[in-house]
Amino acid sequence: MTAASASRIRRPSLALRDPALFFALVTLWLSLGLFIILPFLRLLQATFIKDGALTLANLVKVWGKAYNRRAFSGSIILATGVSLAGTLLAYLFALAVTRTHWPRWVRWLLSSITILPLISPPFTSSISLTLALGPNGMLLKALGLGELNFYGFWGTWLSETLTYFPVAFMVLAAILSAMDPNLDDAAFSLGASRRRMFWTVTVPLSMPGIANSLLLLFGSSLADFATPLILGGHKFPVLPTQAYLQITGMYDLRGGATLSVLLLLPALLVYGIQRWMIGRKSYVTVTGKSGARSNFATLPRGLEIAMVIVCGLVALFIAYLYFIILWGSAVRVWGVDNSFTMEHYAYVFTHGRKAITDTLKIGITSTVLGSLLAVVLGYLFQRFRFAGRKTMEFVSMLNYALPGTVVGIAYIIAFNEKPLLLTGTITILVAAYIFRYYATGIRSVMASLQQIDPSLEEASMSLGAGRVRTFMEVTVPLIIPAVLAGMRYLFIHSMTAISATIFLVSVRWTLLTTRILESMTELQFSQASAFSIVLIILVFIADIVMGWALRRSSLRFGTTQETSYDNTGA
């Protein structure tokens, strides 16, 4: 219904013509307004408005401090470093998994090991790196390196690269396996060598994926809060930790807000470029002609040797890091008294019990409510044309695009005073998770609806079913796989994310992630390890259950649902 045609004849207003849609839109705009628009505006207000007037004074003041400028350049340098190293590493892994003739189990192992960092809480690699390379580090001792101070840029860079490269791996593996192997054959028959074929066919065709993963990793690193908090140290400040310390250490809400706005600019820039790239057509096409599919050509020998070394070492190192955290959780005092004990687990299940149940409560509530919301929004965006649809879509995804620290600070500013005094309540924690991590759910619901012919819904309507019944009995059963994929993502992140919620926790509600952070700052490494292991196991079980449900539901009508694991802004 275009605006022009609506004005041509007198049509009953939306409220009368479609009360269900009208009611849904009003409710949704109210909740998006409350939990996305309001906090964002309050953040900008705290930064740019002082005594009722528009001002850049806050920005000037913050920028005037050399330490803050270092945090800004630190963030950018770190993000660039992680983005380059992570993409390179991911490309090697992706080549190994999709393009080599290595034994099947080796390739399976390589791709499985990349899943570990995806479902682990953001502290995991920081803790295990500390245990390995920090003071009393196990690996340091084993290699006889003595004192190596790895806190600062290098430690953070290494940890973030290992944590985020799997995101890029998924993107690149997808694009590499979607290419047409006949192109390889064509290049060969035109006389190209293996090396020439790789550089002139494979690499150029991977460019869209490479660009996308560079951006993804840049954004992830920019927004990462947990790693630099533990490994950055005073020498290497970055914006998210700086903003956090400004607020929690100096009680300077305005300063923290201003710092987070500085962080916002590069983050939105990256998000904008990404959206623009998705909008353009990529030239990698997946053809349905599976009959004539030949094998991909072998890679140049030098490259394969490099891949064996790099992938092997990295995979071993990741496995080692997980092993060390398991070990660390079961010794008395790491590096000092390495005798076996279960006392840390006893601690976790007694003193930490509340954190476990709280985290589960919040995780489950967020997952259930968030996926309901994602279904409704995805359905509206895909199936209806209404005024302000594009705006609504943009607004609903805004918190997802923003770094967690920015969202957290915006939330404390917005919800710290009456009548919206919500800080410290479960409501605010759940809202923070939902509106940040339901984006994947919305996207997969939209993608799934795109595959479903609208005539199914029309058929239901013409058979006398109302809109609600049509939705519940026809639409929902068909998009269950997409909903499950969204739930999986929501659950993992509501269990493990910390950057936004660190500002919102209280005595009433504690999270496992904040308990890990406390243990780390108190140098109780073994305790932190035990908390981490419990959290990893919880998430892992949930992930397996949901993965199983997802496969089962996809099998029913022969459709497969792409699972998105991307970790942006954890």
Add this chain to the structure above:
Amino acid sequence: MTTPALELQHVAKVFRKDRDIVRAVDDVTLVVEKGEFITFLGPSGCGKTTTLRMIAGFELPTEGRILIGGRDMTNIPANKRGIGFVFQNYALFPHMSVFHNVAYGLKSRGEDPGRIREKVGNALELVGLAQAVHRYPNQLSGGEQQRVALARVLALEPSLLLMDEPLSNLDAKLRLHMRTEIRRLQKRLGITCIYVTHDQAEALTMADRIMVMQKGKVEQIGTPQEIYNHPRTLFVADFIGQANAIRLRTSGYADGKAWAKVPGGWQLAARTSGGTILEKGTEAALVIRPERIRLEADAQAAGTLAATVAAATFVGSHVEYELDLGEGNTLKATVPYDPNARLHQEGARVGVRIDQESALFIPIEAKQG
């Protein structure tokens, strides 16, 4: 006089596309009597499906009114119209068995389980698929899916059955079979039916009346014979069956017949479309069906036009000739094949005998629409 089953009054659908305003359906008026089988016929993009979807309530008309059984349904949502709709791709619910697909509408209505089971059984019986009741759509062939889709709407005993190119996804042989099958069911149940197709053979064989559409407008409404024998416009003449059109100027008119000088020199008299009076000198097309032309070996035979055979194609039951009349005029002729007679060879001179009773003058302006 009984209330018509369906009335469209000046219905239009206007889209705004970028800066252009597209009148996808423009001023369609139609009255359908109870029990009638109407087809909407036209090339793709002519607005026939949009019209059908407006009747169903999937789209709202921008202008005009839609009356079903005498009630104004223009703004009533699809689920409250009591109409059956059969989709081109069948739109069976993939997550439900055949039984639940067919029972779906009955459940919406809140009928009791016993009645539902009975009606589902009857509907499936009707389309000959009683044995498939527990299967899922992906276990059925295309033709079977089509029958289930039909049973699903028939179970509701709708006042009006709408079908959107329901046979276009089936193979040729099954299509022929389903044509008669659908027509038989429709007659037996006495159900009013509107059937959208771009296949003229389907329209001619199935319909009581055909509505021919082009560019959103109605070109002509009539029985298959009317449409075939008395096309109102050049478009209809050309779209339904084959037609030769020779452009000329009329040289006289009297009693529903006009005449003009045809290439070859003599005057040919023929009806004018709709009996319109054509002023002397009107630019018109003389429309001649290829199958209303006979050829004679003697190019000089009385009452024939002399022509040269440009091409002769043997297609089994008949022979298709392309004839050159000179002055850039060509004719197509379809002549029954006679195994005992020789084909006219390319380059041969032949006499063309036109059945003047079936020829028709259509004024050229009429085709602009």
